[in-house]
Amino acid sequence: MSNYKIHTATELWQKETCLPSIPTFSQNLDHILGNGGVQLGSLTEVLGLPGTGKTQLCLQLCASVQIPKVLSGLNAEALYIDTNTNFTPTRFKEILTASLLKCQKIEPSYLFNEEEALDRLHYINAFGIEKFCACMNRISVFVAEHPRVKLIVIDSITFPFKEGISVQKRTGLLFRQMADLQRIAMEGLVAVVLVNEMSTRLGLSGGAVVGSLGDAWAHRCNKRLLLSNPSELGGSRLALLLKSNNAPNLVAKFQITREGIRDS
Amino acid sequence: MRCVLIKMQKLTHVEGTALTDHVIKMLFQSRIITILDFLQEDVEKLSNICKLSIPQILEARNRILTKFSAPVINGSCFIDKIRKGTISIKSGVKNLDNMLNRGIPAKTITELCGIAGSGKTQLALQIAINCAKETHKTVLYIDTKGDFSALRIQKILEKCQYSFKEVAAIMSRIHISYIWTMEELVNLFKNLKNGELVIDNLVLLVIDSLPSLMFQYLGEDNKLGLSLLNSFVNYSRFICKQLNIGIICINMQTRWVDQDLTDVEDEENSTAYKDSFTEKRYRCLGRYWQHIPTLVLELEKIKENDNENNSGIKITVLHSIDSDYENRHCILCVGESGVT
Numbered sequence: 001m002s003n004y005k006i007h008t009a010t011e012l013w014q015k016e017t018c019l020p021s022i023p024t025f026s027q028n029l030d031h032i033l034g035n036g037g038v039q040l041g042s043l044t045e046v047l048g049l050p051g052t053g054k055t056q057l058c059l060q061l062c063a064s065v066q067i068p069k070v071l072s073g074l075n076a077e078a079l080y081i082d083t084n085t086n087f088t089p090t091r092f093k094e095i096l097t098a099s100l101l102k103c104q105k106i107e108p109s110y111l112f113n114e115e116e117a118l119d120r121l122h123y124i125n126a127f128g129i130e131k132f133c134a135c136m137n138r139i140s141v142f143v144a145e146h147p148r149v150k151l152i153v154i155d156s157i158t159f160p161f162k163e164g165i166s167v168q169k170r171t172g173l174l175f176r177q178m179a180d181l182q183r184i185a186m187e188g189l190v191a192v193v194l195v196n197e198m199s200t201r202l203g204l205s206g207g208a209v210v211g212s213l214g215d216a217w218a219h220r221c222n223k224r225l226l227l228s229n230p231s232e233l234g235g236s237r238l239a240l241l242l243k244s245n246n247a248p249n250l251v252a253k254f255q256i257t258r259e260g261i262r263d264s
Numbered sequence: 265m266r267c268v269l270i271k272m273q274k275l276t277h278v279e280g281t282a283l284t285d286h287v288i289k290m291l292f293q294s295r296i297i298t299i300l301d302f303l304q305e306d307v308e309k310l311s312n313i314c315k316l317s318i319p320q321i322l323e324a325r326n327r328i329l330t331k332f333s334a335p336v337i338n339g340s341c342f343i344d345k346i347r348k349g350t351i352s353i354k355s356g357v358k359n360l361d362n363m364l365n366r367g368i369p370a371k372t373i374t375e376l377c378g379i380a381g382s383g384k385t386q387l388a389l390q391i392a393i394n395c396a397k398e399t400h401k402t403v404l405y406i407d408t409k410g411d412f413s414a415l416r417i418q419k420i421l422e423k424c425q426y427s428f429k430e431v432a433a434i435m436s437r438i439h440i441s442y443i444w445t446m447e448e449l450v451n452l453f454k455n456l457k458n459g460e461l462v463i464d465n466l467v468l469l470v471i472d473s474l475p476s477l478m479f480q481y482l483g484e485d486n487k488l489g490l491s492l493l494n495s496f497v498n499y500s501r502f503i504c505k506q507l508n509i510g511i512i513c514i515n516m517q518t519r520w521v522d523q524d525l526t527d528v529e530d531e532e533n534s535t536a537y538k539d540s541f542t543e544k545r546y547r548c549l550g551r552y553w554q555h556i557p558t559l560v561l562e563l564e565k566i567k568e569n570d571n572e573n574n575s576g577i578k579i580t581v582l583h584s585i586d587s588d589y590e591n592r593h594c595i596l597c598v599g600e601s602g603v604t
Contacts, residue, residue, distance in 0.1 A: 003448065004448055005441065006461075006463070008436050008438065009414045009438040010436045013415060013435060168482045171483065172482035179480060185410075186410060201521060204541075215516070216479060218380035222409060
């Protein structure tokens with residue numbers, strides 16, 4: 001049963017530094033995330049109030065994962081697990097086409113077929129806790145069958161757990177799923193992005209509006225990105241890296257255009 | 265699972281008794297293999313098998329019992345032993361070492377706790393770096409939530425102006441293992457105890473973090489998690505004494521808010537209520553764990569120092585076997601060059 005491996009930090013450093021990242025198409029955002037985007041093998045949580053651009057960011061990442069090899073992209077596929085009907089195919093098509101056209105502009109020899117590009121997104125709608133758990137159980141098989149999937153998005157992680165489960169059971173279940181997911185992410189070198197909602201906890205020190213799922217969950221995630229759209233900035237939005245194991249807590253400004261996520 | 269955990273020792277030759285190799289061979293043939301088998305078997309039957317007299321068998325049993333029972337030690341020897349044995353591992357973080365007099369105590373379990381994002385991992389990484397740097401010994405970092413960042417370590421060392429060669433040498437002394445379940449953790453510790461897993465010059469073991477594993481058992485009616493935690497604690501205590509190493513466990517705190525509706529005495533409006541909230545912080549892992557670590561350090565993030573992305577951590581001693589240390593505190597600074 002000795003299935004653990006012991007690595008030295010030098011080995012891990014070599015591995016970490018040559019792992020590619022999925023760019024967000026906003027240099028500011030890429031900069032604060034610390035690795036030039038969402039790094040493969042990592043787990044990132046995106047937080048924010050409704051309408052702050054969480055789903056938009058996920059759609060952009062699903063498009064970015066397709067950047068061709070000539071532009072040192074991943075040329076890979078994405079898996080989108082939708083638990084709350086957040087995904088809109090027309091909007092995704094818009095962002096995907098815009099992103100790939102941008103690639104073509106930089107590298108004219110790159111040709112793409114819109115339909116083929118759309119085929120490279122795998123979509124699962126997992127409504128309700130039973131479907132969600134079943135889907136999480138199958139993820140390892142799915143990733144093994146689809147080795148080109150390099151990004152898994154769960155939008156949102158909170159929604160399946162809204163009702164029908166006690167808080168203790170929820171935490172236990174989530175921690176088990178996270179351990180499995182992280183093992184898959186690290187072994188298969190897949191990036192995982194989780195969308196979380198915000199909730200209100202009255203009387204809490206350090207602000208009453210916090211991410212859902214409690215303090216235990218906050219401890220489990222090692223990269224947390226908070227999005228907001230303050231009205232005084234007009235159309236621009238802000239992203240704050242709330243927590244990270246290797247980058248300082250910085251703020252970045254970005255905007256959401258018709259083409260997707262861009263610098264503002 | 266249980267049977268695997270209780271180590272069964274094979275019967276061997278016991279000096280000064282009639283249990284010679286020849287007799288043991290006869291016992292093995294009669295399927296009396298472990299010490300436990302020998303102690304549990306009927307005396308007369310044993311006498312027949314070994315062709316020894318009953319007093320000889322009883323004598324052998326007594327010898328075994330004395331040999332394997334807990335030893336008696338007198339008070340002055342014990343104090344001497346403790347005084348000689350107490351060593352600390354320098355954490356290399358000046359304020360922390362000053363607060364704890366010398367450093368992280370060896371041979372016991374130390375806990376770092378704090379709410380999410382309070383800098384537990386950063387401090388643990390720093391202690392790992394400093395240990396590998398100062399003592400030229402090995403640190404084993406057990407990562408249960410993918411928090412370990414070799415890049416961060418390299419950047420800290422680079423900022424402290426170490427040459428590439430030195431950085432590589434320090435980093436080669438930090439060993440990492442990814443563990444995802446409690447069973448895997450207990451198994452690793454078992455192998456460390458049995459000597460199946462040998463790490464040369466080990467001085468410190470960091471577990472980041474225990475709740476990530478233990479919370480997987482939340483909400484289940486069986487006490488599987490608790491029994492695994494218990495095995496983990498027993499193995500850790502054995503290992504840290506045997507190998508003379510320090511063990512740092514990272515625990516988290518959760519905040520719970522109690523809402524008290526207090527009557528506000530107001531003459532004009534007698535039905536006015538005032539909400540007041542009291543926030544409480546609890547260390548996780550349940551009541552069993554609360555008194556296991558001999559030293560508990562609480563980390564708290566304090567107001568950000570605006571310059572150069574630095575922020576501060578306040579460390580308080582929540583619990584210590586030496587009550588002098590309790591409630592002592594110190595302030596550390598986290599920045600690009602690590603925790604100082």
